[in-house]
Amino acid sequence: MNAVLVVNSGSSSIKYQVIEEGSGARLAQGLVERIAERGAGRVVHTGSHGETIVDGDIPDHAAGFAAIVERFAETGTPIESLGIVAVGHRVVHGGSEFIAPTLIDDEVAERILELAELAPLHNPGHHAAIIAARAVFPELPHVAVFDTAFHQTMPEKAYTYAIDRELAAEHGIRRYGFHGISHSIVSRRAAQHLGRPLDSLKQIVLHLGNGASMCAIDGGRSVDTSMGLTPLEGLVMGTRSGNIDAGAIFHLLRRGVSVDEVDRELNKRSGFLGMTGTIDFRDVRAAAAAGDAAAQLAIEVYVHRARHYLGAYLAVLEGADTIVFTAGLGENGPDLRALICAGFEWCGLRLDPARNDARDSGTRVISAEGSQITVLVVPTDEEAEIAKQSTALVASLAE
């Protein structure tokens, strides 16, 4: 039995899953949270013996991994007994150089830290977890799987910002795109579900979670995506503004708002939160239904923006075979899906209202019989994709 330990870490948390190769079964999973917060650390671990919760200080990521290993041992399934053959680390930003899953050595770990310049909220936490995990599991290969890698196939015209070329080159300013692990697995699963070769399909994927992005995929390759240099560009999100005139930033700076405050405003206090006071779409939806005008407007802004990109990607791809909804809102928001798809009948897109409204959690078609574009809901599974890419790399290195 072979398994992969998949690690998705932030600056103060480590999410982990042990996934069996082939079957994709979860052998264990858990979350270490509030790292470095005195008196607040917690490990929630679910293994073969159910869920356990342990509270206690976790000063850093090294202590976090020690706590994970201890949880496995104390719940009767030592981590060594699970047949782990690789550790797969999710890394948000791989810049222009990491275009595929990469075996982590000291140099790669250092580059991931240096790329924190482009992803200050994400890469430092990944780096800390990589260092700690390599110390705890020195005998295992560690693989970095990048959210940006899938989009490295974008043509230059899609990733170039129209600014001074030297300035762009000096500071690495270009569009990278994110959620690539999700866009990749979801587009592949859509093709499998339809029984059609991936390389024959033009697909538009809407990953609508707390973070949200859309991707135009031609024959399995990303050709355009809505996030840019950072995950701030594009769609309206839980707490991010998505597209905004860069001039608004200068305006705020000139009016005395500090750089860090503007950053926080646009990344952490905008989107649904900024427009309505609540992040979760379920609350926004309930408020809108109760007549709250701000919540109603927020949904209209959200849908309007997504429709902009849908129209844009129909142009980029010169039509589409599939439109795929995924992630929290994409999988659970039939109302949003209907609003986003409405009025696209002119290009052969027709939803089936009963299929769209059906309560179902699996991969499914929600367009009408005979709709020229097939619309699907495909649950995302980034951890399974990280496990798959990690084992594929390790196997190829062993050959």
Ligand code: ADP
């Ligand atoms: P993340 O980007 O954090 O991985 P998810 O993909 O899990 O986010 O999406 C989380 C969001 O999905 C929630 O904030 C909520 O707005 C939305 N969501 C989750 N479940 C539902 C549901 N049943 N109905 C509507 N929206 C939902």
